[in-house]
Amino acid sequence: MSGVLVVCEHLSGEFADITFELLALANSLGAGDVSAVTFGSMAGKASELGSAACVIDAGCEDEYNPESYAAAVSTAVDAHSPDLILIGSTSMGMDIAAPVAAAHGLPLVAYCTTVEATNGGFACSSSLYGGKLGVSSQVSSPAVAMVLPGSCDGDAGRVAGSPAVNELAIPESAGKVRFNRLIEPEAGDVDITQSGVLVAIGRGIGSKDDIELVAELAELLDADLACSRPIVDAGWMEKSRQVGKSGFKVKPRVYIALGISGAPEHIEGMKNSATIIAINSDEDAPIFDVAHYGLTEDLFDVCEELVEELE
Amino acid sequence: MKIAVLLKMVPDLVEELEVDSTGKALDTEELKFKLNEFDDHALEEALLLGGEEDEVVALALEGEGNEKLLFTALAKGASRAVQLTGVQPGGSGEQATAFAAALAESSFDLILTGVQSVDDREGQLGPLLAARMGLPCVSVVTGVSVTDGGATVNKEYSGGVMAEFEVTLPAVLGIQSAQQPPRYAPVSKVRQMQQTATIESLTVGGAGGGAESEVTAMAPPEVGASAKMLDDAAALLEVLRGEGVA
Known part of the structure; x- marks a missing residue:
């Protein structure tokens, strides 16, 4: 009747990084034993989850299914009554957290970057408003927290061991959501995960025609062009060039962010770049929190001047 | 087919965000609001799905700017617009409860909303709503096609990988992006709607949102090792040369 329940994620037979980040967080809380819920055949890899005291094998298909x-x-929560349920603030976590919280009448806090145990509950800090504000909340126990990827040190949770594996008897799924197939990304003309230098544009670019100037700069720097999600959604660049949560994780030698505000979803995809240079007219843009160098100027002025100098 | 689209105004992040004197909430005095961009995609996807026989109903909670929002939805092609009244503005949990009460009275086949919004600290509206209504839900959806009694949806994972699911209707979908960029409604057409069209009003009870958490503080994030700020493009060029890329 206590402890922390970590919802593991996997894709293509491997635990996702968020799994180890959540385990590291769970262990740092000092809030009792840590149990890890796995799905499909992933319980067979329980030895990778050595930082959990116990692994709950929830069965289900190998392929993720929002409903089942x-x-x-939810069944695991019934069986173990944890004080805290940690779920990734991820594509999969978004489907799971709300129904689990609703089924048990638990409070839910999303976009957490930190969680700490307090008297009778937990103190969470959420990154909201595109990363521009941190919002602290206090929740009573038991509670559900969705944790942003990259908030905790995954290496601390990557401990080999031999946790006990308990099989969970789960009820038959209602079958209203059925997995069809995985769709691999279409190969673009460039693989931005392999680029040494990336020049990335965001919403600040304003119009499709203005991409040309940035492309010119990229060519002079022998860099590849990348972008944040709004640029792809607007149909201005290919999905294969998108950096971030739903795009690609990149770590070039140099990442130049032009007109990118730095929402958590984007930061997740580029924060491991060796050198990050951000140019944004908004001095409060969260991108400056992860950048090594910053310049608060109009991106077109900067691009024009650089192009002129480099030519 | 009947499709509901839930729309919501959120603070425009281009504007400076200030915390009010309580230290726990945004100072809304100077704040500008705009349609949640993901809701715009949800509306676009609904309009793309809706044929002549279908009905696309835009819903929003009562609030500043929401009437214009609904007129804009009508100008873009929504069949009807409904404003929910009698609800205290609250977190996403309360919003979900209010929308659930409103939608329970109609038989929608599909309920679309933006996958997330910049202020949904209590979780995302789509799955919260689905949980209250007992409907299946898929989040982070980038494409929907309707088949007999169901929908085929693409859900985004990371790294450009997607999964295709079949979903039995009725269902709730959290839309990440529509299959084409959201259409634009000319101001003239929105004005015309304001003069000719009617926004329906639906009173929903002020039922609570269930277990909630309490905000204790709100502040700009603590910055670790922040960026070394450069003076001009010339200084930037120096940095680039130092990195060996210029």
Whole structure:
């Protein structure tokens, strides 16, 4: 009747980084034993989850299913009554957290960057408003927290061991959501995960025609062009060039962010770049929190001047 | 087919965000609001799905700017617009409860909303709503096609990988992006709607949102090792040369 339940994520037979980040967080809380829920055949890799005291094998198909995975987590909560349920603030976590919280009448706090145990509950800090504000909340126990990827040190959770594996009897799924197939990304003309230098544009670019100037700069720097999500959604660049949560994780030698505000979803994809240079007219843009060098000027002025100098 | 789209105004992040004197909430005095961009995609996807026989109903909670928002939805092609009244503005949990009460009275096949918004600290509206209504839900959806009694949806994972699911209707979908960029409604057309069209009003009870958390503080994030700020493009060029890329 206590402890922390970590909802593990996997894709293509491997635990995702968020799994180890959540385990590291769970262990740092000092809030009792840590249990890890796995799905499909992933319980067979329980030895990778050595930082958990116990692994709950929730069954289900190997392929993620929003309905059956959420129902399985809910059953695990019934069986173990944890004080805290940690779920990734990820594509999968978004489907699971709300139904689990609703089924048990628990408070839910999303976009957490930190969670700490307090008297009778937990103190969470959420990154909201595109990363521009941190919002602290206090929740009573038990509670559900969705944790942003990259908030904790995954290496601390990557401990080999031999946790006990308990099989969970789960009810049959209602079958209203059925997995069809995985769709691999279409190969673009460039693989930005392999680029040494990236020049990335965001919403600040304003119009499709203005991409040309940035492309010119990229060519002079022998860099590849990349972008944040709004540029792809607007149909201005290919998905294969998108950096971030739903795009690609990149770590070039130099990452130059032009007109990118730095929402958590984007930061997740580029924060491991060796050198980050951000140019943004908004001095409060969160991108400056992860950048090594910053310049608060109009990106077109900067681009024009650089192009002129480099030519 | 009947499609509901839930729309919401959020603070425009281009504007400076200030915390009010309580230290726990945004100072809304100077704040500008705009349609949640993901809701715009949800509306676009609904309009793309809706044929002549279908009905696309835009819903929003009562609030500043929401009438214009609904007129804009009508100008873009929504069949009807409904404003929910009698609800205290609250977190996403309360919003979900209010929308659930409103939608329970109609038989929608599909309920679309933006996958997330910049202020949904209590979780995302789509899955919260689905949980209250007992409907299946898929989040982070980038494409929907309707088949007999169901929908085929693409859900985004990371690294450009997607998964295709079949979903039995009725269902709630959290839309990440529509299959084409959201259409634009000319100001003239929005004005015309304001003069000719009617926004329906629906009173929903002020039911609570269930278990909630309490905000204790709100502040700009603590910055670790922040960026070394450069003076001009010339200084930037120096840095680039130092990195060996210029």
